[in-house]
Structures are given as structure tokens and as C-alpha cells.
Amino acid sequence: MPTLGRVLRAGAVLGIAVITFSTVAAQGRGAAPQTPAAPAAPAPPPTGKAGAPVDLTGTWVSVITEDWRWRMVTPPKGDYASLPINMDAKKAADTWDPAKDEAAGEACKGYGAPGLMRQPTRLRVAWQDDNTLKVEADAGTQTRLLHFGEWKAPGGAPTLQGDTTASWETGARGRGGNAPPPMFGNLKSVTKNLKPGYLRKNGVPYSDKTTLTEYWDLLRQPNGEQWMVITTVVEDPTYLARTWITSLNFKKEANGSKWDPSPCSAR
Amino acid sequence: MQMTSTAAAIAALALAIAGTRDASAQALQAAAALQGTAIDLSGTWANRLHEDWIERAPGPHIGDYTGLPINDEARAVADAYQVSMQNMPERQCILYTTQYIVMGPQNLRIQQELDPISGAVVAFHMSGTVDRATHDVWMDGRPHPSPNAPHTAGGFSTGKWEGRMLTVTTTHLKSGLVWRNGVPHSDQATMVEHYARHENMLTVTMILTDPVYWEEPFIRSATFEIDPNTRVLPEPCEPQVEIPRTPGEVPHYLPGTNPYLAEFPKMFNLPAEAARGGAKTTYPEYGKALRSTYKSPDRCTVYCCGGTTLTVMNNNQGACRSDDPPATPPATPPAAPPAKRE
Numbered sequence: 305m306p307t308l309g310r311v312l313r314a315g316a317v318l319g320i321a322v323i324t325f326s327t328v329a330a331q332g333r334g335a336a337p338q339t340p341a342a343p344a345a346p347a348p349p350p351t352g353k354a355g356a357p358v359d360l361t362g363t364w365v366s367v368i369t370e371d372w373r374w375r376m377v378t379p380p381k382g383d384y385a386s387l388p389i390n391m392d393a394k395k396a397a398d399t400w401d402p403a404k405d406e407a408a409g410e411a412c413k414g415y416g417a418p419g420l421m422r423q424p425t426r427l428r429v430a431w432q433d434d435n436t437l438k439v440e441a442d443a444g445t446q447t448r449l450l451h452f453g454e455w456k457a458p459g460g461a462p463t464l465q466g467d468t469t470a471s472w473e474t475g476a477r478g479r480g481g482n483a484p485p486p487m488f489g490n491l492k493s494v495t496k497n498l499k500p501g502y503l504r505k506n507g508v509p510y511s512d513k514t515t516l517t518e519y520w521d522l523l524r525q526p527n528g529e530q531w532m533v534i535t536t537v538v539e540d541p542t543y544l545a546r547t548w549i550t551s552l553n554f555k556k557e558a559n560g561s562k563w564d565p566s567p568c569s570a571r
Numbered sequence: 572m573q574m575t576s577t578a579a580a581i582a583a584l585a586l587a588i589a590g591t592r593d594a595s596a597q598a599l600q601a602a603a604a605l606q607g608t609a610i611d612l613s614g615t616w617a618n619r620l621h622e623d624w625i626e627r628a629p630g631p632h633i634g635d636y637t638g639l640p641i642n643d644e645a646r647a648v649a650d651a652y653q654v655s656m657q658n659m660p661e662r663q664c665i666l667y668t669t670q671y672i673v674m675g676p677q678n679l680r681i682q683q684e685l686d687p688i689s690g691a692v693v694a695f696h697m698s699g700t701v702d703r704a705t706h707d708v709w710m711d712g713r714p715h716p717s718p719n720a721p722h723t724a725g726g727f728s729t730g731k732w733e734g735r736m737l738t739v740t741t742t743h744l745k746s747g748l749v750w751r752n753g754v755p756h757s758d759q760a761t762m763v764e765h766y767a768r769h770e771n772m773l774t775v776t777m778i779l780t781d782p783v784y785w786e787e788p789f790i791r792s793a794t795f796e797i798d799p800n801t802r803v804l805p806e807p808c809e810p811q812v813e814i815p816r817t818p819g820e821v822p823h824y825l826p827g828t829n830p831y832l833a834e835f836p837k838m839f840n841l842p843a844e845a846a847r848g849g850a851k852t853t854y855p856e857y858g859k860a861l862r863s864t865y866k867s868p869d870r871c872t873v874y875c876c877g878g879t880t881l882t883v884m885n886n887n888q889g890a891c892r893s894d895d896p897p898a899t900p901p902a903t904p905p906a907a908p909p910a911k912r913e
Contacts, residue, residue, distance in 0.1 A: 357734075368853050369790055370623050372638030373839060376858040380839075383871035386624035424855035443855065473769075475609065475735045488734020490767065506867070519769040521736065523776060525788075526763070533792050535767070535774045550622050551774045551792035566859065571867070 351434035352452025357474050357489030358522040360437070363563060364427040364532050364554035375422050378402075378505040378571055393509055393543035400507025402570040412568035415444035416464045416501030418516050418538050421552055426563055437470060437491075444568040450493050457497060462512045466498035473519075491520035503538065503548070505570075511542035530556040609732045612695060612766060615803055616679040616773050616795035623791070625874050627676045630654075631752045634832035636848030637841075645755055645784035646847060650829050652753025653822035655814065664808035666704040666724035668747035670762055672697055673706075673775045674791050680803040686711075695730065695737075698803060708739050715742050722758045737766040749779070749789070757783035771797050786850040840868050 349355070368376050374383070381400050389397070405411055415423065425443030432438040437450040450470035457467035474489035495516040503510050519535040531553060538548040620628055626635075636649065656662060673679060677699040684694040697706035704724035715727055726744040730737050741762040749756050760781035767774045776792040779785065836846040842861070844852075851857055 365854060367790060368855075368858070369638045369640070370792070372853075373841075376638070376845075376852075377841070377861060377865050378867050380868040380871045382875050384876055385874050386621050388621065424858040426855060488736065490769070492769075519767070519772075519774070521765070521767045521774070521776075523736075523765050523778075524733075525778065526740075529788075531776070531778070531790065533765070533767070533774060533776050535769055535772060535792075535794055537772070548621055549619050549772065549794045549796070551776070551794050553776070553790045553792055555790075562856070564856070564859075569862065571862075 349453070352437065352470065352472070353431050353434045355452075355472055357472055357487060358491075360491060360520060360522060360532060361429050361431065363557045363560045364429065365557055365562070366421075366423070366425050366427075367553055367555050368424050369553065371422075374504055376424055381506055383506060384504075384508055387503060387508055388546045388548055389508060389543055390545045396509045396543070397507045405570040411570040412444055412446075412464060413500075414502040414505040414570070415441075415446050415568050416498055416510075417448060417466055417468075417495050418498070418510055418514060418536075419502050419505070420444065420446055420448075420465075421518075421534060421536060422504075422550070426557070426560075427554060428560060428563060442563055442565045445565040448495075450491075459497075462497045462499040464499050464501065466495040466516070468493050468495040470494075490522070491518075493518045493520070509543050510538065510540045513542050514538060514540040532556070609735045609737075610768055611683070612681045612737065612768065612773065613683045614681060614797050615799060615801040616681065617798040617801040618676065618678050618793070618795055620676060622793065626750055627674070629874065631750050632835040632838070633752050634829070634846055635752060635835045636750075636754060637846060638853055639750070639754055639848040640785055640787040640789055640850035640853055641754060641848045642784060642786050647826065648755045648784070649750075649753035650832060651824050651826065653824060654751065654753075655822040658813045659816070659821065660810040660812055663810040663813075668724045668744050668756070669704050669706045669726050669728070669741060670744075670749065670756070670777055670779060671747070672699045672703050673764070673793055674749075674777060675699060675703065677703070678798075678801045678803050679773075679775075679795055706741075708737075715740075726762070735768065739764040739766070755784055756781045759783050760785075773797070787853075838868075838872065840866055 371386070373379060374385075382398060384394065384397065387393075402411075405413055413419075420441055420443070423441065423443040425441045428438075428440040428442075430438050430440075432449065435452040435455065437452070439448040439450060440446070441448075446465060448465045448468060450468045452470050452472075455469060457469075470491060470493040472489050473492050495518075496514075498510070498512060498514050498516065500512050501510055502508060515538075517537040517539070521533045521535070523531040523533060525531065532555075534552045534554070536550050536552060538544065540548075618627075625631060634650070636646065639645075641649075667675065680698050682696045682698075683692050684696060685691065686693050692710045694710055695708040697708065704726075706725060706728060708728045708730040710730050713729065715729060720727075720743060722743045722745045724745050724747065726741040728739050728741040730739045732738075739762075741764070744756070744758060744760050744762070746758045746760075747756055748754065756779060760779055760783075762780070763778045765776045767776070773795045774792055775795070776790065779789040779791075781789075832846075833843065835841075836843050842864070845857075845861060
């Protein structure tokens with residue numbers, strides 16, 4: 305039985321022969337020699353919307369089957385289990401005082417991008433324009449903007465949701481601008497310029513040096529359900545001893561009827 | 572991927588112009604082999620335990636069913652469970668079912684089995700460490716066996732690629748433990764897993780469906796990092812008498828007699844209903860309703876620092892070992908030790 309390599313070599317040789325023959329034959333049919341056409345201008349890369357391999361738009365609900373006691377309610381002060389924080393973070397968390405946060409107008413410190421996605425929340429995902437994916441959370445009534453393409457962060461003061469760049473990861477290479485988008489892939493987003501906040505609502509901090517990297521995967525189930533799993537990587541040289549890696553599970557809902565915006569809560 | 576597609580196209584071209592039945596079959600096989608593996612998952616993967624640390628490492632508290640969409644049947648089984656049942660020599664080497672390979676505390680090894688002729692991936696073999704059934708995922712298109720075929724701890728699993736994501740379907744599972752405090756799944760449970768690799772990370776999502784014990788599909792996800800230095804210990808299980816017992820004695824609680832169920836909700840100021848789990852407790856609206864009455868305990872009293880936290884470890888009784896004063900000890904020490912078996 306021929307090996308795979310032999311099959312490929314044979315295929316390649318035959319393929320080249322066929323292509324060569326076809327090219328010569330085609331050239332012979334014309335009355336006049338053909339002038340090589342000028343190379344076409346490279347097609348622009350597709351917009352974020354046009355290049356989407358999967359559709360993440362819609363309303364998604366976080367299903368809290370993991371870390372329930374740390375996510376569904378605010379855990380007690382001093383509960384840092386499973387967080388790879390350093391001693392500086394511990395000292396900061398031990399000073400947590402929700403009343404003080406409320407008085408300072410800082411009740412949303414647990415709703416910055418790294419903490420927001422772990423909240424019990426619904427997400428409403430929609431294209432704001434061809435290169436901006438808007439992710440709204442009803443918990444804390446927050447909005448994140450994921451920017452595709454050549455978007456540059458405007459700079460300025462750090463914000464609760466920071467500046468996010470986004471791209472699709474499809475595994476395909478060399479695809480032209482007019483080619484149909486692949487059917488599989490995931491979204492990668494990177495968020496920086498974050499205002500300091502809490503990884504966990506009981507005051508476990510992250511700093512303004514934090515980078516949040518997220519991989520958004522769409523999972524289709526045999527029963528028609530769709531899940532979005534976001535692998536989340538938090539890097540913070542100030543308060544983390546190493547990267548903190550979690551994955552968050554959201555189930556797609558048929559409509560937005562359960563969308564219920566609520567203000568931030570420090571407690 | 573580009574090279575793979577090109578090579579597959581060449582193989583397909585060979586098929587188109589070869590003309591003979593044998594060559595067609597070989598070319599098809601070659602194309603399938605080349606397209607059969609979107610990415611290589613093989614290697615040793617380190618479990619980071621940054622989620623569900625208590626449940627996956629030391630073990631969940633007795634009576635802690637938070638976040639589990641279980642029904643009354645499952646609660647009854649879990650309430651009756653005594654972890655010392657695992658000490659019985661005849662039970663010591665019963666394997667955890669395959670869902671525990673990725674959702675337990677241990678690291679993960681994934682190996683590819685290749686067809687020696689075509690190079691196609693025939694199967695992925697996934698293993699954890701002691702007392703976990705090996706997770707064999709068949710990639711060669713074989714069908715699942717008859718519903719009447721034997722059920723095993725490993726079940727029967729087939730996989731397919733969806734782009735760069737491996738999706739695995741498992742049937743024919745024996746009944747087993749989902750959490751080590753006795754929360755069960757039945758032998759009617761099926762499981763869908765998704766393996767998504769992102770750079771040096773592997774996120775495994777498991778969705779368990781069980782019409783006997785679970786109200787809704789149960790989703791969990793865990794992320795591993797590839798690490799060639801990771802140890803996946805192949806420890807054989809050798810049963811022996813650990814606690815002398817009266818012949819025929821099986822540790823358990825009769826219905827309504829488990830004395831430890833109230834400790835967990837009391838420890839965390841949770842209503843007893845929240846600790847009992849159920850699908851409705853996993854959605855945001857439950858949390859909103861709970862927050863109107865919930866008051867966080869003043870201070871963490873158990874497992875506060877967690878296994879991956881800080882450079883110093885906690886003593887699992889509330890105080891992180893550091894230069895800081897220890898946390899105030901709990902008024903009543905936790906009486907029910909969590910399950911010990913890994």
C-alpha cells in the first residue's frame with residue numbers, strides 16, 4: 305500500500321502536469337497573446353463584523369455553577385481562596401470597607417472589566433458599528449467596547465472598562481478580503497488602561513497596570529443550546545504573583561426579556 | 572492550517588485524476604488524515620485551580636450544593652453520603668468517572684494514537700492520576716455502542732473537530748460522584764466536552780446532562796497550561812483495611828439523620844435553601860433576591876488563602892500565615908471535615 309507521502313507526491317506531480325497542460329491549452333486558444341493583467345490591489349481586510357467566524361451577538365446569561373459562594377454573594381473579608389495574589393494584595397484587601405467605598409462614590413470598583421465578567425449578570429452583545437462590538441452588562445449597568453481593526457486607544461485617564469482591542473482567531477492564514485469568513489474561530493480581546501478595582505467584591509484589588517486578555521469561544525450543543533465560554537487571563541505586576549486564569553460560562557437566551565439593569569453594589 | 576489545506580487539496584487532486592478505486596480510497600484516506608487534526612492537544616497540562624479550588628482540591632463542605640442544578644433525588648443521595656465509605660477495601664479502588672479527569676484537582680496528560688499507515692489520529696487518550704478512569708476519545712468515526720452495552724467509569728467517547736476546537740461526546744458512563752461530598756450522576760448521564768486551545772492554555776468545558784439527578788445540564792470549565800515539567804502520577808491503587816469495620820457495614824446516613832448539613836450555610840450566613848442547590852439558584856435573579864437579606868460574615872474563617880494564593884499557605888482554619896495578625900478564630904470551629912479523598 306502506498307504511504308501517505310507517496311500519495312501526496314504522486315498527486316502533486318499529476319496536479320502540476322494537469323495545471324501546466326491546462327495553462328498551455330488556454331493560451332493556445334486566443335488569437336493574440338494575452339497581456340498579463342496588472343496585479344489587483346490587495347483587498348482590504350474585512351471589518352470586524354464582516355470577518356466574524358461566529359456570531360456572538362444576542363443576550364447571554366451567566367450561569368453560576370462555579371465559585372458560587374464568591375460570585376453570587378460577596379464573600380467575607382479575608383477570603384482569597386484560589387486567587388494567586390501577593391502579600392501587597394492581601395494587605396490591601398484586609399482594609400476593605402464597603403461603606404467607605406460607597407461614601408467615596410466608588411461602589412463600582414467590583415464592576416471593572418476583570419471583575420464585571422464574573423458577576424451574576426446578563427450580557428447584551430451587539431455591533432455598534434462595523435468595527436466595534438458592544439458588550440453591555442446589566443449588573444452595574446456597564447458597557448464595554450471591543451475595537452477591531454486599526455483602532456488606537458485615545459489615551460487619557462484609566463477607566464473602569466479600560467481600552468479594548470479585539471481580533472478574530474480562526475487558524476486560517478492568507479485569506480483574501482473577498483473570501484468568505486471561516487465558520488469556526490474565536491474572539492480575542494485585550495484590555496488595558498484600567499482604573500484600579502476589585503477582582504473579587506470583598507476588596508481583592510487589581511491595579512492600573514493590569515492587562516486583561518480574554519478568549520471568547522462559542523459552543524454549539526446538540527440540543528440547539530449555545531454557550532459562550534470566556535477564558536480570562538488577568539496579569540497584574542502589582543498585586544498578582546502570577547497570571548490568574550479562569551473561564552466563565554454564559555448561556556444564550558432567546559430574547560432580552562430578562563434584561564434587568566441594576567446599579568453597582570459595594571456590598 | 573494553510574499547509575494542511577494545501578496538502579489535503581493535493582491529495583484530493585490525486586483522487587480526482589487517479590481514476591482507480593484503490594487510489595481513490597487511498598487519497599481519501601490521506602486527505603482525511605491530513606484534515607483530521609486541527610491542532611495537537613498532546614502533552615502534559617498543569618491544572619491551575621484558579622476556580623472551584625475548595626471543591627477540586629481539599630473537597631467541598633458537607634451539604635454544600637451551591638451552584639449545582641440538582642434535583643431532590645440527588646440531594647437525597649448526597650445527604651446520605653459518608654466519605655468514609657471510600658475507606659472500605661472494596662470501594663477504595665473504584666474509579667472516578669471520566670468527568671473527573673478534567674474537573675478534579677489533578678493535572679492532565681493527553682496522548683495521540685496515530686494510525687501507523689495513514690498517520691490519522693485514531694484516538695486521544697487522556698489521563699489524570701490515581702483512581703480516575705482513562706478518557707479514551709475515538710476520532711476514527713466509529714459509532715457509539717448499543718444502549719445495552721456495558722457502562723464503565725470511562726464511558727464511551729467520540730470526538731470531532733469544530734474548527735480548532737475538539738468536541739467530545741461521552742455515553743455509557745457508570746454512576747459516580749461529581750463532587751466529593753456525595754453529589755452524584757447516574758448511569759444515564761451523558762457528557763459533551765469542548766477542548767479549546769489558546770496559545771499555551773487549554774480550556775476544557777464539560778456539559779453534563781443527567782435526567783435522573785440534574786434539573787438542567789451542568790456546565791463547568793477548567794483551564795490548564797501546557798507544562799512539560801508537570802507530573803501526572805501513575806499511582807496504582809492497592810486496597811487495604813484502613814479502618815476495621817463490622818462485616819457488611821457501609822458508612823452512610825439514613826434519610827434525615829445527617830447531623831452536618833446545617834454547618835455549611837451557618838458558616839457563611841447563607842439561607843439553607845441556597846446551600847441545597849437547584850437550577851434556579853444558578854441564575855442572576857436568584858443572587859439579586861438573596862442580596863436583600865444576605866449579610867456577609869465579618870471575617871473568613873476557613874480555607875481563606877486557598878491553595879494557589881500568596882507565597883505562604885493558610886492553615887485552613889482561617890489565618891493566612893504571614894506577618895499579619897491571624898484572623899479572628901471562628902466562634903465554633905468547623906466540626907465537619909471536608910471530604911479527604913482527592
